[in-house]
Amino acid sequence: MALTQAFARSGRRRSWSWETLGYKLLAWSPLIILLVAWEATTRAGLFTPFMLPSLSSVFGRIADDYASGELMLSIGTTLWRALAGFAISAVLGVALGILISQYRLVRWFFDPIISVGFPMPKIAFLPIMILWLGLFDVSKITMIAFNAIFPVVTATIAGIEGVEKQVIWSARNLGAGRQRLMWDILLPAASPQILTGLQVALPIALIVGVLTEMAMGGYGVGAVMQTASRMADSPGVFAGIIEIAIVGYVLVRLMNMARRWLLRWHPESLDATAS
Amino acid sequence: MKLAKWIALAALAALPFAAVPAQAQAPVKIRVAWVVPIANLPSLLMVKPELMRNNGKSYVFEPVRFQGTPPMITALATGELDIADFAYSSLALAIQNAGMNDLKIIADESRDGYADYYTAPFFVLKDGPIKEIKDLKGKSVASVGAGSAVDIALRAMLRKNGLEDKRDYNVVEAGFPNMAAMLTSKKVDLISSVLPFSLDPELQKVARPLFTIKDAIGPAQLVVWAAREPFLTKNRAAVLDFLEDSIRVQQWLVDPKNRAEVLQLAGKVANQPPERLSSWLFTKADNYRDPNLVPDIKALQSNIDVQSELGFLKSKIDISKYVDLSLVQEAAKRYSQSK
Numbered sequence: 001m002a003l004t005q006a007f008a009r010s011g012r013r014r015s016w017s018w019e020t021l022g023y024k025l026l027a028w029s030p031l032i033i034l035l036v037a038w039e040a041t042t043r044a045g046l047f048t049p050f051m052l053p054s055l056s057s058v059f060g061r062i063a064d065d066y067a068s069g070e071l072m073l074s075i076g077t078t079l080w081r082a083l084a085g086f087a088i089s090a091v092l093g094v095a096l097g098i099l100i101s102q103y104r105l106v107r108w109f110f111d112p113i114i115s116v117g118f119p120m121p122k123i124a125f126l127p128i129m130i131l132w133l134g135l136f137d138v139s140k141i142t143m144i145a146f147n148a149i150f151p152v153v154t155a156t157i158a159g160i161e162g163v164e165k166q167v168i169w170s171a172r173n174l175g176a177g178r179q180r181l182m183w184d185i186l187l188p189a190a191s192p193q194i195l196t197g198l199q200v201a202l203p204i205a206l207i208v209g210v211l212t213e214m215a216m217g218g219y220g221v222g223a224v225m226q227t228a229s230r231m232a233d234s235p236g237v238f239a240g241i242i243e244i245a246i247v248g249y250v251l252v253r254l255m256n257m258a259r260r261w262l263l264r265w266h267p268e269s270l271d272a273t274a275s
Numbered sequence: 276m277k278l279a280k281w282i283a284l285a286a287l288a289a290l291p292f293a294a295v296p297a298q299a300q301a302p303v304k305i306r307v308a309w310v311v312p313i314a315n316l317p318s319l320l321m322v323k324p325e326l327m328r329n330n331g332k333s334y335v336f337e338p339v340r341f342q343g344t345p346p347m348i349t350a351l352a353t354g355e356l357d358i359a360d361f362a363y364s365s366l367a368l369a370i371q372n373a374g375m376n377d378l379k380i381i382a383d384e385s386r387d388g389y390a391d392y393y394t395a396p397f398f399v400l401k402d403g404p405i406k407e408i409k410d411l412k413g414k415s416v417a418s419v420g421a422g423s424a425v426d427i428a429l430r431a432m433l434r435k436n437g438l439e440d441k442r443d444y445n446v447v448e449a450g451f452p453n454m455a456a457m458l459t460s461k462k463v464d465l466i467s468s469v470l471p472f473s474l475d476p477e478l479q480k481v482a483r484p485l486f487t488i489k490d491a492i493g494p495a496q497l498v499v500w501a502a503r504e505p506f507l508t509k510n511r512a513a514v515l516d517f518l519e520d521s522i523r524v525q526q527w528l529v530d531p532k533n534r535a536e537v538l539q540l541a542g543k544v545a546n547q548p549p550e551r552l553s554s555w556l557f558t559k560a561d562n563y564r565d566p567n568l569v570p571d572i573k574a575l576q577s578n579i580d581v582q583s584e585l586g587f588l589k590s591k592i593d594i595s596k597y598v599d600l601s602l603v604q605e606a607a608k609r610y611s612q613s614k
């Protein structure tokens with residue numbers, strides 16, 4: 001009986017796997033079609049290699065960069081800057097969001113700053129950052145943190161303020177102090193929204209990291225792409241685009257995994273597991 | 276009567292076709308690139324419009340400003356530019372990387388270190404730690420952009436002294452106007468400089484040249500005019516007229532008789548008082564500009580060879596395949612006959 005059940009389960013698992021694979025292929029097919037069309041049009045000579053190099057030559061370039069160590073150096077440099085900036089924005093953003101949501105004076109001070117700062121193109125501060133902090137990692141990481149902090153702050157405020165009042169009142173009635181209320185009630189309850197803010201901030205960190213490298217040089221994927229562009233080296237530019245797309249995708253997936261793990265207790269994860 | 280009607284109708288119908296030859300003779304638009312005011316001739320071509328005698332007749336001159344010479348490669352490739360104002364470095368990249376095998380060098384624009392004319396210096400602080408090139412090991416140098424003409428000279432000189440990018444020194448990119456501030460604030464240890472930035476009195480006070488482009492790569496055919504062959508073939512007469520007019524402007528600019536007026540007009544283009552230009556513009560303290568716009572192909576080949584040796588090109592380029600001086604030579608002949 002147990003053997004039959006196990007067999008049936010394994011059969012179900014196999015058919016489920018094929019189904020999943022099918023869905024995955026279907027989901028990825030637009031990208032696959034795009035890549036095949038890219039290679040086909042370049043091979044057909046519809047574009048000059050300068051305007052659009054073939055996909056195979058771009059992958060060849062990535063392989064060469066990997067073999068020479070350039071790839072890991074540039075990706076490592078960009079990742080280090082992006083993640084350092086992201087980490088600063090995460091820590092400061094959550095802290096600032098908590099303070100704003102808890103203290104009227106802090107809210108009074110930061111509310112107009114965030115209202116003005118959130119929608120503005122903060123990359124405009126780049127010349128000022130160079131002037132104040134120089135051309136190396138400090139200015140780039142500061143720019144990244146400065147750009148990525150806004151979604152974290154606003155998500156933290158929204159998350160904390162969205163916690164049901166009944167829950168807060170009940171905790172207070174049970175004798176929870178301000179600190180206990182924050183750590184045991186507000187932060188856990190707000191964590192899905194805080195994590196959403198972090199998920200928005202992460203690609204921003206990567207984008208700003210690449211942009212600052214393009215503008216200021218100093219190695220990294222952005223700087224390598226900019227140099228390639230200057231040298232009419234189209235495979236180099238497209239290689240950078242693909243590299244950063246893959247890095248961005250992997251980071252977003254890792255962030256999703258981290259979210260699922262951190263919220264494994266939360267109804268959203270339990271619902272996902274059940275479904 | 277009927278026949279006359281038909282003839283009249285046919286004549287009416289033929290009118291638009293009759294207009295075609297007139298349209299074909301409409302002036303050819305010639306879009307010419309430039310980057311730096313005064314330093315690039317296209318920025319000065321219209322200072323005295325009457326010298327551009329054929330402008331509006333056989334051609335219409337349209338200057339197009341760029342941020343540097345590399346974007347001109349893209350503009351040429353997409354048909355948004357007719358004559359590029361290429362630094363030797365971008366020229367080679369256009370031929371090899373962008374695959375423009377139909378590119379032709381048609382005229383000279385400026386040369387560095389020609390005879391006893393100006394050569395661009397690389398500055399270090401007078402009281403700084405850099406006394407000789409080898410002291411740059413472990414330091415930061417400012418370059419206008421990897422692979423640019425000035426950058427190639429910088430790397431060539433550092434390589435001659437056993438120093439390699441990333442391994443021995445760090446390259447920071449900056450625009451020429453910001454270089455002096457970067458050196459004086461000690462953000463970098465060496466800066467690249469070109470005219471007119473190298474003449475900044477504040478910079479001269481605190482900095483000294485460590486070496487020059489000429490020390491690094493010898494005389495340089497710094498900037499040339501280049502166009503694609505199909506454009507030249509299709510519009511040869513118009514380009515010839517344009518080059519003849521350009522030579523007329525060039526010779527008027529360098530003629531000492533016109534010095535005062537040239538300084539006034541150039542000052543307007545550069546948005547600077549004429550007295551600030553008088554010490555160098557169109558003198559030996561300026562880059563050499565050939566009066567007949569004839570480039571030094573030997574120097575150009577040598578410069579591109581250095582570019583190749585530094586690894587900026589996949590292989591050597593025989594630049595003689597990409598030269599068409601027939602236009603500029605004929606234009607010079609026509610200009611001398613018209614004087």
